[in-house]
Amino acid sequence: MDTTEEDIQRPDPPVVGKVNHHSIELYWDMKNTHQRKVPSNKFIFTIEEEDDKTHAYGTIYSGYSQQHLVKGLEPGTNYRFRLKVTGRNGKYAYSPVVSVATTREPMSGEHFHRAVNMNDEATVLSILQTGYKKINVPDKLGFSPLMVAAQRGFLRLVELLVDHGADINQENGSGKNSLMLACFAGHLDVVEYLRKQGVSWDSRDKSGCTAMHWAADGGHLKVIQWMINDGCKVDVKDSGLHWTPLMRVGAITGNTDVAECLVNAGAEVNAKDKDGKTPLMVATLNNHEDLVRFLIQRGADCSITNEYGISIAKMAKAFNRQNVVGVLEDMKEEIRTYLETGV
The missing domain is CATH 2.60.40.10 (Immunoglobulins)
Incomplete structure (x- = not known):
């Protein structure tokens, strides 16, 4: 050997x-x-x-x-x-x-999004200070970190992200930007900040909806009042159904306080969508009896018919909206007076 x-x-x-x-x-x-x-x-x-x-x-x-x-x-x-x-x-x-x-794990968009979702300001700041460049990379749902922070109401993170170059006008897959998401979620401080950064009220998503449409869906009165005072239009129609924000209230929340705010700001109570429906008809179909009562009190015309010639009364009966039928019966005298005098 x-x-x-x-x-x-x-x-x-x-x-x-x-x-x-x-x-x-x-x-x-x-x-x-x-x-x-x-x-x-x-x-x-x-x-x-x-x-x-x-x-x-x-x-x-x-x-x-x-x-x-x-x-x-x-x-x-x-x-x-x-x-x-x-x-x-x-x-x-x-x-x-x-x-x-071993080397440090390379930073990915997933890690960054996780820190934003957890409102982990320290980690977000630490990542940004390393010169992280993928600040606008969307998550699996198409939301950028700024959109997530805006929707969740994390004002300090919104400020950090914008200060480090986040795109304030970036849109998700449906065309919504961070301002629309903040309006829908009711985060007034974030809405105010994004407006100061220059995000426009005139931006529209892919269905033609503005931030006011989304604020109406969210039903946050203070946000809507501030938006109106800041010059946001209340009667813009979307590009699909041709609905105004007031019609969205009739379709979704039925919130009479929001409806009153919009009407006081000039929203047309007798506006028509592409099928000839008015806010009153939309509210009727969705059985929002308090909103129906409010709209009639504010001048909604019960004699208007849709493109098929169907009136509000026939619509309420056809769709078995008994609560609304009761409201129309209770307000019959007011409706008759309005039709005769316009007052």
């Missing part, structure tokens, strides 16, 4: 190859073992890793290969490895320990 095999000399530590945030490449060759006269397949190579708590070593690879990729590691963590070379006669020797750290 060759004496070189009998007397295993201490090998050099494994050489560190490619390193990323979850793996470390280690390799070695016969030159590293100093056993140059013996073929590599006469040795068994073992890579052992130190446990950072017990400081004991455990085997993570053993065989004839001269390289090993250590996987499943934690980002930004230090690891210690040593090489064990064993001859056919069972004799072995250990190399000195090599210490190597």
Whole structure:
């Protein structure tokens, strides 16, 4: 037997190859073992890793290969490895320990969105200060970080994102921007801030709706009052059904306070959509009896018919809106007086 095999000399530590945030490449060759006269397949190579708590070593690879990729590691963590070379006669020797750290996990849009969703201001600021460039990358639902912060009412995050270059006019898949989302959710402080940054009331989503349409859907009176005072139009029609914000109130919330705010600001109570329906008809179909009563009191014309010639009374009966039928019966005298005098 060759004496070189009998007397295993201490090998050099494994050489560190490619390193990323979850793996470390280690390799070695016969030159590293100093056993140059013996073929590599006469040795068994073992890579052992130190446990950072017990400081004991455990085997993570053993065989004839001269390289090993250590996987499943934690980002930004230090690891210690040593090489064990064993001859056919069972004799072995250990190399000195090599210490190597994985890299930090690369920042992704998912991580950034998670921090925004959690309102984790410190983490968001820390990421932004590293020069993170993907500040406008949307999540799986098509919402940018700014949209998420605006919808959730995280004013400080909204300010941070805008200060670091977030696009205030960016739209999601349906065409809604951060201002529309804040209006719908009722976050007045965010609405005020975005307006100061220059977001326009005239922006429309893909269905032609403005921020006022979405504010009406949300039913937040203080937001709507502020929007009106800031010059937002109350009677714009969308591009689909040709609905005004007042019609949206009739379709969704039935909120009479919001309706009164809109009417006081000039919303037309007898406006017609593409099918000839008025806000009164929309409110009737959705059985909002208090809103029906309010609209009639504010001049809604019960004699108007839709494109099929159907009046409000016939519509209420046809769709079995008994509450509205009762309102129309109770207000019959008021309706008659209005039709005769216009007052």
